[in-house]
Amino acid sequence: MILTVTLNTALDITYRVRELRPHTSHRVTEVTERPGGKGLNVARVLAALGHQVTATGFAGGATGRSLREQLTRTHGLVDALVPVAGATRRTIAVVDRSTGDTTQLNEPGPLITPAEWSAFLEAYDDLVRSAAAVALCGSLPPGVPVGAYAHLVRTARAAGVPVLLDTSGEPLRRGVAARPDIVKPNADELAELTGSHEPLQATRDARRRGAHTVVASLGAEGLLAVNTEGRWRAAPPRRLTGNPTGAGDSAVAGLLSGLVEHLPWPARLARAVALSAATVLAPAAGEFDRRTYEELLDQVAVTGEVTAA
């Protein structure tokens, strides 16, 4: 199975309103809810691709119960979330019906106690042993030590399990130093990590900091991947318009599924770009359209050069 870690899970709520106008009252005409947080998005895409996935992290309170109830409906996904006393955060996306413009309200997330963090570490140690790969995704909730991902990377590596890290800021900086197999920063995260706004140079710098493979997601330009074997660029066949929510998480799912299926890097990147593009084009935020994905898969252009052995 593939293990995904979401320390700051969320109940993602979408409201449709006619038009958001500050300091007035709005009738919400449509409400949708789904489990959120980057690692759970990755898990859902992996499950849709037919992989066995186990999702861990934290969940608590009434929002945590809702989230877990909805997870049970995802075929192929095992819920191994660790219960906490605080309530799982909500995120609310308020979508203007006519334009699709979105206003986001994000709750901070529950405070994780030292005992809850220890309980998670114990569960993670067990789960990692039976995992074919691990994804560590998203922000840290209050109370979790800033070096959390570095610790989780080292545990996976000690168990001989490949580990992908997708986070930002100081947790990324520390996590990279623990030598993860893959990091997948976007352009902003990469620039923040390395101080460089030039993708290729920044990607190389991120490798020097410890990551074996750096896959930078460059928005509409697709992915840039660099490791000891070579470097590749993978781009969607055309400019896509749609909702980019979850596109990065779909890319992570593409990379991980390709890893456990032992696909060569160009095929992994093609899959990641096609999944990401199919997510942008899907009507529901964070979902992907399978037919679009399959159509795009052959159209993704991957170029690269392989390092001389």
Place this chain on the structure above:
Amino acid sequence: MILTVTLNTALDITYRVRELRPHTSHRVTEVTERPGGKGLNVARVLAALGHQVTATGFAGGATGRSLREQLTRTHGLVDALVPVAGATRRTIAVVDRSTGDTTQLNEPGPLITPAEWSAFLEAYDDLVRSAAAVALCGSLPPGVPVGAYAHLVRTARAAGVPVLLDTSGEPLRRGVAARPDIVKPNADELAELTGSHEPLQATRDARRRGAHTVVASLGAEGLLAVNTEGRWRAAPPRRLTGNPTGAGDSAVAGLLSGLVEHLPWPARLARAVALSAATVLAPAAGEFDRRTYEELLDQVAVTGEVTAA
């Protein structure tokens, strides 16, 4: 006990943000949650005044569970909500931290099935028999017949239990025709019911439509009450600035508590105005400050003329 009916209960959520700006992302710095819907607000104030209260209506889903968990913490309040398959709606008040300006997002509420409505009617028939008074408050959720309040008024009157109705639109129009003991419209609701914007004339018209006593809440000007015994005006001692959320519900609690304590009308109105004012002045929306209430109680000016017997 006093019975309050809230057919469209809500989980009232308040978010504090720096400043709501459409089409951007916001960190919510403070989250508060409480049981809402007008009848539950009335019940909470009655319980705070030392009355035994039973709250009925509908609750369902994860939001309904949260709401019920929080109700159990209110001393003196018995939860007799009827479970439904749909989820209790959320209302979200987004408060700008610097100015206090509030943007409101209201979910529509669950669809009530005919079987759920029947189950409620059966529960209500039982509860009403042991009630000293009944309050019917707020809007109707989807699926509940528009003549619902008229039916509930007639049931209470048949059981000899005084009944107060606080709603708007067609449910108010039909409910008034069933001859409730008290209706408490605000100026807008009264004008919509009667077509008149002149409060005294509109109040008299509302009485002709069937209400025994009409108590019109006129915002900063306080209350105007008219019945066969006479007519009264009760006004707060000064202009109040604050959050008017829940002020009308506190007034209803004042009227009902005065009714079951057999207070004369001027004392009931003084209590209703003082509670309402203490709610406007309280820092938390919908709460009331007991000391402010007690201070204001002696300062409310009630003027009136009693009909010659």
